[in-house]
Structure formats: C-alpha cells, structure tokens
Amino acid sequence: MTQCPNKERNLEFCTCTYDCNRRGLCCDCVAYHRDKGEIPGCFFTKSGEASWDRSPRKFCQDRV
Numbered sequence: 001m002t003q004c005p006n007k008e009r010n011l012e013f014c015t016c017t018y019d020c021n022r023r024g025l026c027c028d029c030v031a032y033h034r035d036k037g038e039i040p041g042c043f044f045t046k047s048g049e050a051s052w053d054r055s056p057r058k059f060c061q062d063r064v
C-alpha cells in the first residue's frame, strides 16, 4: 500500500464509512474506483455514501 504524507490530513475529511484500507489514501481510492467505473464515496451525500453503491447511476440518483 502507498505511503502518503497527507494520509492523516485526508482522514480528517474522508466521509467514507466502508471499512477499507484505502481510506486517507485518496490517489489509491480514486484509482481503485476509476478502474471499476465507479466514483469514490466522498462525492456522495451522507445517505448516498451509506448505500456503499459507488456506481455512476447511484451518484446521479443521489445528487439530483
């Protein structure tokens, strides 16, 4: 896993509630979800994030 000098600061703003070893490692998080055609949890509303569905479809439902 990546060593990131910003991890502690990133964790202060991470809104993801999924138990994941990428939390605070935003580059890894974005790359992981991008490769799956998904969107990281912090882009969703609180309730949308809680669904743990990171699909673009869910994102549109969440944000419209």
Ligand code: SF4
Binding pocket: 016, 017, 018, 019, 020, 021, 022, 023, 024, 028, 029, 030, 032, 033, 039, 040, 041, 042
């Ligand atoms: S959005 Fe995905 S990769 Fe990022 S911390 Fe949450 S579960 Fe992990």
